[in-house]
Every structure is written in C-alpha cells, then in structure tokens.
Amino acid sequence: MTVHINANPWDNGNDELERFALEECVKRQRIDHRVSTLIVSDKRCELAPKLANLGAQVLVVDHPACQQEIEGRILASGFGDQISFLASELNALPEVFPGQPFDMIIVRRGLCGLPYEEARKTVRRLLLQLRIGGKLYVSVLGLHSELGEDYAGSDERIERRFASLASPLADKYGIRHPVCLYTERNLFMLLLDAGASVLRTLTTTHGSIKGVAVRV
Incomplete structure (x- = not known):
C-alpha cells in the first residue's frame, strides 16, 4: 500500500x-x-x-x-x-x-509503505527499467527522525520492521498505515540487495534517508 x-x-x-x-x-x-x-x-x-x-x-x-x-x-x-x-x-x-x-x-516517497522484501523487489523492478549506467534516486523515511518516536517497529530487524507510527505522529503527517522506517545502512543494503551499485547515501538534518545508485 x-x-x-x-x-x-x-x-x-x-x-x-x-x-x-x-x-x-x-x-x-x-x-x-x-x-x-x-x-x-x-x-x-x-x-x-x-x-x-x-x-x-x-x-x-x-x-x-x-x-x-x-x-x-x-x-x-x-x-x-x-x-x-x-x-x-x-x-x-x-x-x-x-x-x-x-x-x-x-x-520521492512511497517505499516505506511496503515491507522490506516487497520494497526490495520494487527497487529491483525499477532498476531493470534503467539503461546501463542509469541512476536511481531514492528517498525513505528515517528510523531516527521524528517519526521514530514511540514507533512500534523500532526494535525489529529491517526484514520484520513494518508497524504503525505513534498515534500523534500518524495524525500529524497523515500516515495511518504501517510503515518500514530506515536507517542509512538499511537503505544501502536495500539498494545493494536489489542489484544496484550504491554511489552514496546520506541522512538529512531532519532524519530522512536518501540514496543514489547506478545500474551496472
């Protein structure tokens, strides 16, 4: 979803x-x-x-x-x-x-609305739509951002991390479905597991996670 x-x-x-x-x-x-x-x-x-x-x-x-x-x-x-x-x-x-x-x-958004394995398959499918040498840019919600406060999936491994946000944050941002929040390493591994060559990842000052990868 x-x-x-x-x-x-x-x-x-x-x-x-x-x-x-x-x-x-x-x-x-x-x-x-x-x-x-x-x-x-x-x-x-x-x-x-x-x-x-x-x-x-x-x-x-x-x-x-x-x-x-x-x-x-x-x-x-x-x-x-x-x-x-x-x-x-x-x-x-x-x-x-x-x-x-x-x-x-x-x-730009949406991957966090999928369980990790489904997100990996989606990234893999997108990667195959690129030319060789084409670049993939991904943004995901961060586990260590504001959204991670009282997040029910905080202690789960990324493969099992799919849970609802705390009610006040779910209401604040209109995210009322379960989500998978990422660390920078989690996004790196997602891109790598999907078959991409990872060029860079970064965490913004607000805690969201970005990644750039290339199809080789």
Missing part, C-alpha cells in the same frame, strides 16, 4: 536528492541531448517541470487518486509535451513503462 504524506517536514527547495538529479540531468543533456526520466510519487508535480525545463522527457507515476491534480499541474507548467502521467500503485507497477529504458528514476 502506498503511503501518502499530507505534509513533508524534511524536503524543501534545497532537497539534496533533487539537486543531485537536476545536476545529473544537466550533465546528460550536454552529452546525449536527450534525458528520459521516471518520477515515482511526485504528488504535487514539483520536480517534473524542473527536469522538463532542462530538456528532459518525464513520466510521472503516482496513485490514481492524484491523477487530476497532477495532470492539472502538468498543464499549468506549460510542459505538457514533455511530461506525461501514468496512474499506478507502487506495489503494482507495470512490467513495461512508456519511454523505457530511462536515464534516471527518482522515487
């Missing part, structure tokens, strides 16, 4: 993962003059226009309930010829995507 967050207390205009992806797009444009990108869960359609402005072709995949909002934002952005939308749940992604293979895939 995909988790939708009403407010994101960590990521803002200075999000490191977004910066890495935009820089990669610029570098690839200089060489190939064509960059195909898949964004998973860009609910407010904030990143897609930035990439399109750099010349990328972008496919946004998100929950069907977000379709009207995202398509409206695509229209308003003026990049309707470069950005398209595909309605899909993260745990039920299609075997073949329009425009694949991609140069970049960015998973």
Whole structure:
C-alpha cells in the first residue's frame, strides 16, 4: 500500500536528492541531448517541470487518486509535451513503462509503505527499467527522525520492521498505515540487495534517508 504524506517536514527547495538529479540531468543533456526520466510519487508535480525545463522527457507515476491534480499541474507548467502521467500503485507497477529504458528514476516517497522484501523487489523492478549506467534516486523515511518516536517497529530487524507510527505522529503527517522506517545502512543494503551499485547515501538534518545508485 502506498503511503501518502499530507505534509513533508524534511524536503524543501534545497532537497539534496533533487539537486543531485537536476545536476545529473544537466550533465546528460550536454552529452546525449536527450534525458528520459521516471518520477515515482511526485504528488504535487514539483520536480517534473524542473527536469522538463532542462530538456528532459518525464513520466510521472503516482496513485490514481492524484491523477487530476497532477495532470492539472502538468498543464499549468506549460510542459505538457514533455511530461506525461501514468496512474499506478507502487506495489503494482507495470512490467513495461512508456519511454523505457530511462536515464534516471527518482522515487520521492512511497517505499516505506511496503515491507522490506516487497520494497526490495520494487527497487529491483525499477532498476531493470534503467539503461546501463542509469541512476536511481531514492528517498525513505528515517528510523531516527521524528517519526521514530514511540514507533512500534523500532526494535525489529529491517526484514520484520513494518508497524504503525505513534498515534500523534500518524495524525500529524497523515500516515495511518504501517510503515518500514530506515536507517542509512538499511537503505544501502536495500539498494545493494536489489542489484544496484550504491554511489552514496546520506541522512538529512531532519532524519530522512536518501540514496543514489547506478545500474551496472
């Protein structure tokens, strides 16, 4: 089940993962003059226009309930010829995507709404949609962030860590389904177990976890 967050207390205009992806797009444009990108869960359609402005072709995949909002934002952005939308749940992604293979895939949110093993399979499926040398950018919720306070799964191994947040935090952020919270090492191992070559991981000042990997 995909988790939708009403407010994101960590990521803002200075999000490191977004910066890495935009820089990669610029570098690839200089060489190939064509960059195909898949964004998973860009609910407010904030990143897609930035990439399109750099010349990328972008496919946004998100929950069907977000379709009207995202398509409206695509229209308003003026990049309707470069950005398209595909309605899909993260745990039920299609075997073949329009425009694949991609140069970049960015998973902004949603993986934490899956148990670890299911998340690993999902990352593996996405990895196979990349060109060789293509990059995968992943963001997950951190175990040592505010969300980890009184989290029922705190003491479980990552393979069994799938539990509800404490009620006040579940209400605050609109995350009322069980989630798997990650440490930086957990995300590193997820990417590695999925078959990726991990380039970097980082923990933000607010405790969320980011990772960049490449298909080799």
